[in-house]
């Protein structure tokens with residue numbers, strides 16, 4: 001029977017090799033393989049400038065937006081186990097989540113605060129990108145994707161606001177839809193499309209729910225993926241355009 005070679009290092013084991021296709025990153029080749037064969041590190045080019053790694057260059061705002069989005073998806077799925085999008089049951093199910101579901105209040109608050117946080121963080125990220133001039137070619141297309149991401153984030157916030165079906169949500173959406181209704185020419189049609197009728201009711205709730213849990217999150221995940229891919233394809237952050245002096 002063939003004797004198997006004794007393992008000298010963890011990185012030589014078959015399990016390690018089946019997950020990581022490189023040895024411990026203590027030499028230039030393994031270091032570069034670590035970057036290119038890992039899905040998260042792969043978001044960075046193999047070589048980056050010192051400036052782009054500085055915390056104060058990005059403040060981690062783009063990554064923060066991505067993390068907040070993941071928190072929203074996770075807590076949102078948990079809330080969906082209990083929430084019922086019907087005008088009779090929406091408010092009572094929200095109360096049930098808060099008062100009798102284990103960790104329900106916590107999950108709801110996480111969802112709410114992550115939503116507020118994401119709106120703030122995405123706006124700050126946009127300001128950072130503008131301030132560092134990263135909207136200029138070749139990143140202008142990614143800037144446009146960013147603008148759509150901002151609109152989708154605001155849309156997710158707006159549609160989620162109606163779901164608790166309390167006085168605050170009801171009147172906020174009534175006012176919001178009326179503002180849309182005052183737009184020239186297309187206003188009244190837009191208002192009706194938004195509400196699914198002439199006033200806020202069951203048709204509006206189901207419409208906002210579908211947008212909130214399906215269409216907007218799916219569009220967000222798709223565009224965030226394209227956005228991150230574009231950052232990579234545009235040579236990483238704009239700060240990398242000026243390499244470090246050797």
Ligand code: HEM
Pocket residue numbers: 058060061062063065066069122125126129132134135139142143144145146147149150153224227228231236237238239
């Ligand atoms: C859901 C919203 C968004 C997410 C998750 C997101 C994520 C990211 C991440 C992770 C980066 C890498 C650098 C960093 O962390 O700053 C980035 C870069 C970038 N983002 Fe966003 N972003 C979002 C919205 C936006 C918006 C609203 C804009 C502008 C209108 C924008 C434009 C850009 C551009 C141009 C870059 C390249 C920056 C550079 O080269 O320095 N993004 N984004």
